[in-house]
Amino acid sequence: MNETINPWLIIAGILGGALTIAPGLIWLERRLLALWQDRYGPNRAGPFGVLVVLADTIKLFFKEDWIPPFADKLVFVIAPAIVAITVLMSFVIIPIAPGFIVADFNIGILFFLAMSSMGAYSIILGGWASNNKYALLGSMRGAAQLISYEVFMGLSLMGVVLLTGSFRVEDIVNAQKDMWFVVPQFVGFVTFLIAGIAETHRLPFDIPEAESELIAGFHSEYSGMKFGLFFVGEYLGIMLISSLVTCLFFGGWLGPDFLPPVVWFLIKMFAFIFLFILLRASLPRPRYDQLMEFGWKILLPITLLNLMITAGIILYRSGAELNIIF
């Protein structure tokens, strides 16, 4: 499996795959939510209602693409593009199968963290450019939430990096041949998953949108395909976090030989996407200050402790002599 594939094919494959699965997730989410809430969900257009995605897309294209006269036009137009660009750029570092990766950076995880911190701009700028009270409130909440959860999103991954000794995602997957990192790094996995949900602002943490109190938060002024980009960006984010959890904690493409590596990867990724949707179906939204306190007062100390203990155990195991000179 080590022969090099044409990089353009890889790019086309990952881009096409991500952009096809993301709208498909809209249908999947509506069907699954319906299943868990004891109703049918969209089941009219096409087999099992799959074509509802197509109908939605056509509807979005024909809607009036309205830019409010009181908005800051340039920033208003750029904001939805930022979320799609940053999330798609993050897919660059994810190895779907051995050698099937767009850019094998030696700073892989750092690149993902950089891109996810740039993604915060789409919420902030979208809300600010809309020049609307609700949008501004939503984007301010969003900015505070994303900045705080970014801090220990990075820290929670450092345990995995310590165990592997590399930031390269492919090395991290290969280091899990004997044991998935979810076992030694269970705390890291839980904190990363929580931070990941907060980064994609999915339901238990969808404070920036909060449709029951802020209408739709930062994207209340958006319509047509601009709103569609925010929407697809959110589902791309779900895919990104799920595939990262798969790669970093659940052995990526590794699995018994009877299935090809890509299939193992997709199975694990979809398991986490299902988890995301189940969380949305089952958890209530916390209050804003509860969310921030949970982040800073519980999750941050836990990740720091996890990092310290992991580093201590690695140092002890390596048998390095303590040469402290007083």
Next chain:
Amino acid sequence: MQIAFYIAAFVAVLSTVMVITRFNVIHALLYLVVSFMAMAVVFFILGAPFAAALEVIVYAGAIVVLIIFVIMMLNQKEEAVDQEKKWLTPSVYIGPAILSVLLLGELIYIIYEGESHTIGQQVVDVKEVGKTLYGPYILAVELSGMLLMAGIVGAYHLGRQKKKVTHRFLKQTED
């Protein structure tokens, strides 16, 4: 690689000039973000991928976001832009321009006199950065850590409030 370096450097210079000349604060900050990202590309090409990643994560991703956050809370409208236009007349630029031309001259002199390196000769990876930081520069790292700790404690002290709980039926004030 050389062409990529010059393009990134050109973008960095151009966007930094735009930062200074914009009247709208948010637009200026957006150009600042572009400038940071161009600097990150320059670092990456010169063989410092760790510095490049940190440039985006820390400067573009955290510090500018915080500045924008504060400016959003101030909710500046057209009046602020008009005021900025009144203050930023061409005569304001004269003093700083002379000083920066002096610095630019020195920089060009240094570049011409100093020994030249070709792009991408060696890549400094994360391990080397860590070894250098926690080897010869350990004192500086510890000192900056203490400085940041002092900053956090100060911010906590300034922002601390007594907890007030007010409810329709349950009127109660703690401490």
